Amino acid sequence: QQNVPFPINEVVWDYQLMGGSEDELNVVLVAMKSELIESITDCISALNLTLEIVDVAPMALYNAVRYNYGDFDGCTLVMDLGARSTNLIFLEENRFFSRNLPVGTGNAITQQIMKEFELPFEAAEELKLTHASVAFGGAYEDYSDKVLSRVSKTVRNAMTRLHVEVERSMNFYRTQQGGTLPKRILLAGGTSVIQRMDEFFKEKLKVDVYYINPFRNIVIGDKVADEDVLQNAQIMGETVGVALRYVMPCPLEVNMLPAKVIAEKNFERKKPFFIIGGLGLIFVAICWILYFFRMGQLVDERIDIIKPEVQRLAAVEQQLSRVENDKKLLIDDAETLTALIATKTAWAEVINEIHSRMPDGMWLMTFKPQQGMLQDRAYVEAYTGIEVRGMIFNDKATERTIRDFRDSLKSSEFFKEDANETKITLSPLPGPNDYVREFTIEVGLENPIVKPK
Known part of the structure; x- marks a missing residue:
């Protein structure tokens, strides 16, 4: 800022190290008004040419x-x-x-x-x-x-x-x-x-x-x-x-590409991920439609089976005990289905909560539930936490981005605030040629999800 005679947010700048001695380092600093560079890059973009370097x-x-x-x-x-x-x-x-x-x-x-x-x-x-x-x-x-x-x-x-x-x-x-x-x-x-x-x-x-x-x-x-x-x-x-x-x-x-052009290029690079994400949402929606359609068929099939059985049992009192047993089995199946739907709903809320707190440029790779025993419920098996592994683009990541994401999860009513329960277990520094940074976070669930039997 001391060497640039304009506000730093109004210029495009870059530098080149030119060696030096033990006491000082020689640096070539280049700065130019953003509007001047953009007047040139806009002309190139108007010709449908791809701009890679502004030297x-x-x-x-x-x-x-x-x-x-x-x-x-x-x-x-x-x-x-x-x-x-x-x-x-x-x-x-x-x-x-x-x-x-x-x-x-x-x-x-x-x-x-x-x-x-x-x-x-x-x-x-x-x-x-x-x-x-x-x-x-x-x-x-x-x-x-x-x-x-x-x-x-x-x-x-x-x-x-x-x-x-x-x-x-x-x-x-x-x-x-x-x-x-x-x-x-x-x-x-x-x-x-x-x-x-x-x-x-x-x-x-x-x-x-x-x-x-x-x-x-x-x-x-x-x-x-x-x-x-x-x-x-x-x-x-x-x-x-x-x-x-x-x-x-x-x-x-040096490369004097203005921020607007860099943003456009980053968006073009992310387009395939947006397309894949959209296709994934469509696929999930189709799966839910097929699921409900199949469930409807199963319900219709069961109704078709029950109707003649009930009519037959109404006419034959000797088979009442067998009808009661069949009824009990059906109730058990319905309870199991209800538990499964409740479990899936709980997982959907947890996943939506994680996605809502993700910063720009971050996506999830794996989502692994962690099992445990609930002592206050007579040692019932339940999912007590999640291991989340994801990635974030280097240009979107700072030293605190992943920690801020962890702290954001800790502040949610869905997850535990305890540092031993919600913590970063892996966040290696990216290599010089990497464009993404990987991380793994263990998240404790405030309300464990009971595993269906």
Whole structure:
């Protein structure tokens, strides 16, 4: 919160550990306003595309350079010259340092050409793309073409301002970050394709300057034309950096997915469980319907048997004793059925009570009754407790989620509050690759359910 200039609930943030010493730990912290990221992710969702990663441009470019130029020693400076800003990325051993500069941009050059030639934006942009180059300084002979000369000088003025900021950043990196001066510079971004850009920075900074090739160690498919690769190589560094995260671990891996997108993805993952749960409820309902239907058939069958028997016994008084015995058997069966229905009703209430107290993201795997003897009822066999085994998604679980669930059960009138009766017997910590956490809770019943005979 101290390093983010916005309320923490209004930003999307992530971090990356970058090593450190015994006394301190280096951390890269990235934060961005949620509304800005959501304005981009909403456009992607509108195209029915699945969003997996929202990366940060300097970090993606860092990963691409690390993969393609792993043989470089010392400090390397990557200059990503874009339309609205310039990103400076310092790579040295396992270090990452980045600065964003609002100078030396393509739009700034276009704006200067608009003022110089009094042109609209479209015409100035076309003039830049057609004639732009960095003018020679010092005693070099000027261009014979006056338009080309004026455009190139405009570009040089913009690049001179950028050169001053680059030198300041290099000195800051060396003095404040403990780094060294760059041995080489890699140019990237759409603005870097302006002619003689590499010569300008080589002259000013006295280091070798190269154009980045993000496909240096990447095999290009046959369906991709070499001309397309050459024309777009300068702006493909970030794209290559993000793509590398799908095939291999990368030095910097942050993901700025907003909470709304994460919630949608979690819901999609839970959909199969919701469907299974719905099918399970339908199956239970069908079982109850079949049960009552069968019970109705049995009742009808028994009535059909009793009617002729009663008529026969009414006419034959000698068989009265046998009728009384049959009646007693029927009463016993009815009592047994009544006890079974009462037991099932009690279990349904217990199960519903447990489900009503389950937090979001939790489900039950097994439900095992525990038997015991009721001393106050002449040692009658009964179910005195339940062993509940379940799971909960890691993103829904905190250190107290399972304990709060246990305490919630203890506060119910259905279960015992005694810690020896209602307790957590198993709650192992999840592994690094687990997405769920398992637990087992023994719950004592406040009113034991008598086992039917």
